[in-house]
């Protein structure tokens with residue numbers, strides 16, 4: 001397969017593409033993690049029933065009740081949003097998802113078999129659980145939760161590889177990529193997250209059940225066992241921070257306001273849940289009520305969302321570190337594109353091309369779509385005319401030519417001086433409200449300056465990252 005195939009991209013208007021996929025990812029991860037943790041929790045409660053620890057039968061009632069539907073709904077919705085992820089991924093970055101599928105083909109197929117097992121055993125339990133004996137129920141739930149956890153195991157290797165490909169960069173070995181430096185901390189972190197989410201959701205559900213106070217207390221205490229591991233979360237959290245690229249670490253520790261803010265939200269929300277679990281549930285043996293558990297579950301969602309946002313964000317300017325830039329250009333290809341141009345290799349038509357006042361502005365629109373549109377919109381989220389609209393022309397020329405130094409979130413500019421100038425003219429034309437007439441600029445001295453700036457910037461990412 002040609003590694004430089006150009007795929008058509010979908011334009012989501014003012015909504016940034018990265019944000020779209022990130023937003024979908026947050027829901028998907030939360031639901032999928034709940035389905036995994038929920039399986040473990042049902043297993044635990046079923047084990048209580050099997051081993052005679054569930055004297056009043058409430059644990060079994062819980063497993064057969066409302067909670068079962070919740071886990072089922074989350075795993076159906078988790079699967080649907082999973083398909084949604086594929087659907088958006090191919091529209092936003094076919095190149096990235098293509099490279100992931102090519103690299104991890106069989107491992108992804110393996111993940112799929114575990115997922116199938118999860119679906120089948122989950123459905124069997126839903127359908128036949130109530131009429132089966134405790135031993136058989138236990139087996140079915142064990143299959144469900146082991147399969148669910150293993151689907152996390154497999155996907156975790158592929159996703160963590162994107163940020164920390166590690167040895168794979170040199171060896172190209174699929175298992176070097178899979179068991180990359182981020183694999184274990186991320187797996188431990190996510191496994192704990194699965195348990196905590198399930199424990200909190202269980203507390204919400206238990207509070208809606210009609211139970212004797214003593215039975216309720218006992219059930220809640222047992223669900224709390226799933227929330228307490230939260231206290232260990234800083235260990236894989238810090239471990240992950242240590243294995244991530246230095247540059248990414250700098251961003252979340254202050255270098256980028258947005259990243260730092262989201263990390264802080266994730267940490268603060270986690271600390272609140274953890275502190276409540278430790279102080280109220282463990283030390284003081286308080287019973288968690290419906291309102292509190294719902295609030296804590298919402299905090300857990302905020303923590304997940306913040307964490308996923310950071311994980312997606314710190315990969316910039318790569319979708320696969322040192323291998324593929326977010327705009328689907330490989331680092332090796334930049335020099336070639338500098339010479340031959342980027343706009344001309346994108347074969348897809350520009351929408352309403354006849355409304356552009358001249359060929360230069362039209363070329364600018366192509367360059368924008370090809371190189372910038374994955375992270376920028378024209379005037380919506382991270383809109384270019386907001387960011388660069390007030391700059392002088394030379395400022396635009398230089399900052400775009402030296403893109404990877406302007407902000408280290410961005411890849412190097414991958415086109416000849418002419419394309420920088422087209423982009424500048426396109427920004428100016430957009431900023432001016434898209435007038436019908438627009439004079440093309442063709443001052444050779446300007447192009448010479450741009451050429452010098454491009455040379456100064458080089459074709460590589462600024463800080464060796």
Ligand code: HEC
Pocket residue numbers: 316317318326327368371372373374375376382384387388399400403406407409410411413423
């Ligand atoms: C990998 C994602 C990504 C790509 C690709 C990308 N940018 Fe950016 N760009 C960003 C981020 C993130 C910022 C920071 C936004 C902020 O500070 O709010 C940014 C900021 C900017 C700024 C403002 C810089 C400043 O100092 O205020 C300009 C101008 C800009 N980008 C232009 C471009 C152009 C032109 C392209 C295409 C040739 C491009 N970007 C491609 C992610 C990207």
